[in-house]
Amino acid sequence: MYNKYSLIVALFIAIIFSCQDPIDVELSPTNGQVNVDAWLTDQSETQVIKLRRVSPYFDSSPSPIITGATVTVVDDLGNTFEFEETNQTGNYTWTPTAGETLGEVGRQFFLNIDINGKQYISSSTMNRIMPIDSLVSTFLEEEFGQAEGYYAELFARDFPGVGDTYWIKTFKNGEFLNKAREISIVYDAAFTAGGGVDGVTFIAPIRQSVNRSPDLDDESEDSFDVAPWAAGDSIRVEIHSINQGAFSFLEESFTQMTLGDAALFAEPPANVPTNIIPVNVDDPADEAVGFFNVSAVSQTGYIIQ
Amino acid sequence: MNKKTYLLAVLLCIGASLFSQSTLSGYIKDADSGETLIGATVYIPSLAAGTTSNEYGFYSLTVASGTYEVEYAYLGFDTKKMEIVLTENLTKDVELGEDVVELVEVVVTSEAEDKNITNTEMSVNKLDIRTITKMPALLGEVDVIRSIQLLPGVSTVGEGATGFNVRGGGVDQNLVLLDEAPVYNSSHLFGFFSVFNPDAVKDVKLFKGGIPARYGGRLSSILDVRMKEGNSKKLAVSGGVGFIFSRLSVEAPIIKDKASFIIAGRRSYIDILSKPFLNDDLADTALNFYDLTLKTNYKISDKDRVYLSGYLGRDNFRFSENAGFDWGNRTATLRWNHLFSDKLFSNFTTYYSNYDYQIKFGADNGDSFDWDAQIVNYSLKADVSYFLNPKNLITFGGQGIMYEFSPGNAVSLAQGEETEFSVPKKYALEAGVFVENEQTINDKLSMQYGLRLSYFNYMGEGFAYTFEEILPGERKLLTGVSEKFDQWQSIENYINLEPRASIKYQLNSTASTKLSYNRMAQYLHLISNSTAASPLDVWLPSTNNLKPQIADQFAIGYFQNFKKNKYVTSLELYYKNFQNQVDYIDGADLFVNELIEAELLSGQGRAYGLELQVEKKKGQFSGWVSYTLSRSERKVLALNNDDWYASRFDQTHNLSATMFYELNKSWTFSTNFVFNTGTPATFPTGRIEQQxxxxxxxxxNVRNNVRIPPYHRLDVSATFRGKKYDQKRWKSEWVFSAYNVYNRRNPFSIFFQQEEQRAASGDPIRTQAIRLSVIGSIIPSVAYNFKF
Incomplete structure (x- = not known):
């Protein structure tokens, strides 16, 4: 995603004697709150809600799971979707019958979770989504700061009216590009609220956000801002309509995960927002983090050649 | 004698002495260049009466008529003693010659050398440009702002950070004046170099407390930088070649002893050096920064002088024809000094100051995203000094400043479709009137007291917004937009009374104690939510939602000199209380946002500390050690559980030592050592796995609960001059220096992130802590300077 200081920081890194190196630090223990990962779509496929606990920051083993909870989603027409736990994994799923979906654009959904008598609620509206006009990939020759290869560009036109928010997810060979820098979120047709860029085709940096951030462990890629696609790669792009709260959540998550990229101009570290509301909780360990959002999705993809 | 006759006799005496008083006044100058000297002393030992020259080199001393021996002194210059027959008012311009006797200790017991203890001023540091020039400098580039960071009570959040922090205040709480015009961003290339060209700077004075009533508008300090007027005797050229800049300055008389000018320029030249190595694709890149300083003065008569000074500086960084950014300051000052009488000195100033930046994210001709922002102000100012008698110096005056803020104009082009979005301009008027008196009660007691009345008017044209706070710490809800206010129509106004006072009590001939209080009001706010201020931050006026910042400061100090003023020491304690400090909601959107006030929080602050300085003024070996023990805290509703937390620039211990050693006529060495406690930081505790x-x-939800490792660094420098430097017309020197000698990787910050390797799906995501060092190695440099 775009960082407002990216140009400046790029310059800073280029000409100053700065350096970055990993170090060991000790961190205080976490309270281990309830973490709800509930991002659902209008697709007719298995929908998953994960219940975990917050684990120590440096602990890369799987987070502690929360089993035995009751998870349901209800819509504003009174339909109830039961999310059943799969084999005590802390993953709660709802599998539709062929062609069945959670609902359509405009429906409001309510999440109810019960963990040993502690209740959590949330809600989300499925917002409108535009069709994708095209996903173009162009072969570019090598230039300074640009590797030879295919560069993708996504064309879609925002709805007129201020306040539409989207999340663009890109997949390479079926794998979601999940680096923090690859988060691409859109407010109307540009980056942030209040920018006034509404009802037009996505602005250029957003159209070009469907490319991969280079893998710095791969030495051939380290000098490029954007890594190109190769012939034979499969590219798939999804645009999810998201709620404004979810937009803020992803925007803040991006900021907090990339404080190092902002270098001297990093914002103060702070907790990201959540829309999971605990009902009868007083122990800090039972407080909730995470997000519930139901999206409508437009998608396209092909093999690059 | 009965009481009545006694009283009569006293009155007669007073009357008689009033009748036979005479005023000695004039200008004190450098004999070599004709530059006026600021803060030179005039002293009559037989009366124990004296005064100092003001910012324009003018002095005035009214005493009983008679014949006196008068001493004129200025540090680093030979003291001039002369017998003056004062039967009527006398104008006496005096030129002092530079003290050329080196290595031999000169014992001059002039009043000048113990000014730090006899003066009422406290919490003030004066740095002579000749001292600044001698210090070891990063890449050999002599720098005013980096030099003042070695003084007690002055700190920075880290290398490369713009600006400086004084006694627990933010970087926007320093009023940086260049010939009286405010400079809104004092940095080139972020905070590495400041905008002041050392060749054009005459005098630097930093007020950290006990701020006189004639200054206002910022909470924490006044950095008063005065430019040279230009050599009024002969043509003088100086310049230098360093790693970053090449500098050249030319000064000369236009009409000898009546008018002169100085023009000084600097330009970075990395881009010029690298040009031959860049191919056609990069022909449009630019990477440079430059500044140009110009000043000229004209002595119309003995009573009238005018000065015109200007500054133009720019940093340009362009990556291609369509992408890049640039920023810079422009200032112009016109001043008129007028002597109404020998005792009544006045100065009228008008200035213009402008700071702006532009940024372009462009892909091609059909796609771009550009924005720019600007702050402009115009001001009129008058100061009158009335040298009533040696015991009272009364100053009064007023100032009006007109502000125009352009917080952001953005133009977006997507597939040729243009969307323009501008945050409307904001306008404001700031005005202040003040009166102050510097009074000597007796040999021991003197005081300076004054009052400033400041007024701020946030006005149209424009709209006023009203907001409702839903939850503390969250974005406020817009509840109303006013009717459009007409141009000049007041939207909101504020008035503040700012009392200022300091008292000195002389304990004995070598020690004194001082006490001061000041209240300051600040109506401008730098909107910056990042660790270091960036050139893209915007300034905003106080509005109906954003209240003016107020600070109260108390300070107490003890000053003592040893060994005939060879050692100068000071110890100060201060306590500061801040109101209406701006903070930000999490995820605040501060760029090109019309409803920016919804993103702001208001809090309070406090800072307290102890400052110690020991300075050795004279001898082959000289220098100073500064130590500060301090605390700076903020309290904002909804942040850090509504509790006090250490501000980003809090440093418990801050120690610096600067030393100079003159080995012989050819070699001079200097060194800096800096140590400070690591700045506070917020470290995460847990990981939230989502998607x-x-x-x-x-x-x-704690904030700034951890400290990064301490910062320390040693710099050295050696200056080589030819043996016959003093006799030669072409004087040149080589400066060899090394910054961060022992190669320490001082952290600027520590941040946390996912490891760079792309985790395959299903694999755990590993995280790491990264130390960011802005300067992570030793930096040697060589510079060549010349003058003729």
Whole structure:
């Protein structure tokens, strides 16, 4: 995603004697709150809600799971979707019958979770989504700061009216590009609220956000801002309509995960927002983090050649 | 004698002495260049009466008529003693010659040398440009702002950070004046170099407390930088070649002893050196920064002088024809000094100051995203000094400043479709009137007291917004937009009474104690939510939602000199209380946002500390050690559980030592050592896994609960001059220096992130802590300077 200081920081890194190196630090223990990962779509496929606990920051083993909870989603027409736990994994799923979906654009959904008598609620509206006009990939020759290869560009036109928010997810060979820098979120047709860029085709940096951030462990890629696609790669792009709260959540998550990229101009570290509301909780360990959002999705993809 | 006759006799005496008083006045100058000297002393030992020259080199001393021996002194210059027959008012311009006797200790017991203890001023540091020039400098580039960071009570959040922090205040709380015009961003290339060209600077004075009533508008300090007037005797050229800049300055008389000018320029030249190595694709890149300083003065008569000074500086960084950014300051000052009488000195100033930046994210001709922002102000100012008698110097005056803020104009082009979005301009008027008196009660007691009345009017044209706070710490809800205010129509106004006072009590001939209080009001706010201020931050006026910042400061100090003023020491304690400090909601959107006030929080602050300085003024070996023990805290509703937390620029211990050693006529060495406690930081405790991401989490919502490792650094420099430097017309020197000699990787910050390797799906995501060092190695440099 775009960082407002990216140009400046790029310059800073280029000409100053700065350096970055990993170090060991000790961190205080976490309270281990309830973490709800509930991002659902209008697709007719298995929908998953994960219940975990917050684990120590440096602990890369799987987070502690929360089993035995009751998870349901209800819509504003009174339909109830039961999310059943799969084999005590802390993953709660709802599998539709062929062609069945959670609902359509405009429906409001309510999440109810019960963990040993502690209740959590949330809600989300499925917002409108535009069709994708095209996903173009162009072969570019090598230039300074640009590797030879295919560069993708996504064309879609925002709805007129201020306040539409989207999340663009890109997949390479079926794998979601999940680096923090690859988060691409859109407010109307540009980056942030209040920018006034509404009802037009996505602005250029957003159209070009469907490319991969280079893998710095791969030495051939380290000098490029954007890594190109190769012939034979499969590219798939999804645009999810998201709620404004979810937009803020992803925007803040991006900021907090990339404080190092902002270098001297990093914002103060702070907790990201959540829309999971605990009902009868007083122990800090039972407080909730995470997000519930139901999206409508437009998608396209092909093999690059 | 009965009481009545006694009283009569006293009155007659007073009357008689009033009748036979005479005023000695004039200008004190450098004999070599004709530059006026600021803060030179005039002293009559037989009366124990004296005064100092003001910012324009003018002095005035009214005493009983008679014949006196008068001493004129200025540090680093030979003291001039002369017998003056004062039967009527006398104008006496005096030129002092530079003290050329080196290595031999000159014992001059002039009043000048113990000014630090006899003066009422406290919490003030004066740095002579000749001292600044001698210090070891990063890449050999002599720098005013980096030099003042070696003084007690002055700190920075880290290398490369713009600006400086004084006694626990933010970088926007320093009023940086260049010939009286405010400079809104004092940095080139972020905070590495400041905008002041050392060749054109005459005098630097930093007020950290006990701020006189004639200054206002910022809470924490006044950095008063005065430019040279230009050599009024002969043509003088100086310049230098360093790693970053090449400098050249030319000064000369236009009409000898009546008018002169100085023009000084600097330009970075990395881009010029690298040009031959760049191919056609990069022909449009630019990377440079430059500044140009110009000043000229004209002595119309003995009573009238005018000065015109200007500054133009720019940093340009262009990556291609369509992408890049640039920023810079422009200032112009016109001043008129007028002597109404020998005792009544006045100065009228008008200035213009402008700071602006532009940024372009462009892909091609059909797609771009550009924005720019600007702050402009115009001001009129008058100061009158009335040298009533040696015991009272009364100053009064007023100032009006007109502000125009352009917080952001953005133009977006997507597939040729243009969307323009501008945050409307904001306008404001700031005015202040003041009166102050510097009074000597007796040999021991003197005081300076004054009052400033400041007024701020946030006005149209424009709209006023009203907001409602839903939850503390969250974005406020817009509840109303006013009718459009007409141009000049007041939207909101504020008035503040700012009392200022300091008292000195002389304990004995070598020690004194001082006490001061000042209240300051600040109506401008730098909107910056990042660790270091960036050139893209915007300034905003106080509005109906954003209240003016107020600070109260108390300070007490003890000053003592040893060994005939060879050692000068000071110890100060201060306490500061801040109101209406701006803070930000999490995820605040501060760029090109018309409703920016919804993103702001208001809090309070406090800072307290102890400052110690020991300075050795004279001898082959000289220098100073500064130590500060301090605390700076903020309290903002909804942040850090509504509790006090250490501000980003809090440093418990801050120690610096600067030393100079003159080995012989050819070689001079200098060194800096700096140590300070690591700045506070917030470290995460847990990880929130969402959609394949690991988001850091801070349990219990604490802020700045950890400290990064301490910062320390040693710099050295050696200056070589030819043996016959003094006799030669072409004087040149080589400066060899090394910054961060022992190669320490001082952290600027520590941040946390997912490891760079792309985790395959299903694999755990590993996280790491990264130390960011802005300067992570030793930096040697060589510079060549010349003058003729």
């Amino acid at each position: 394949g991401y690991v988001i850091p989490e801070v349990s219990n």
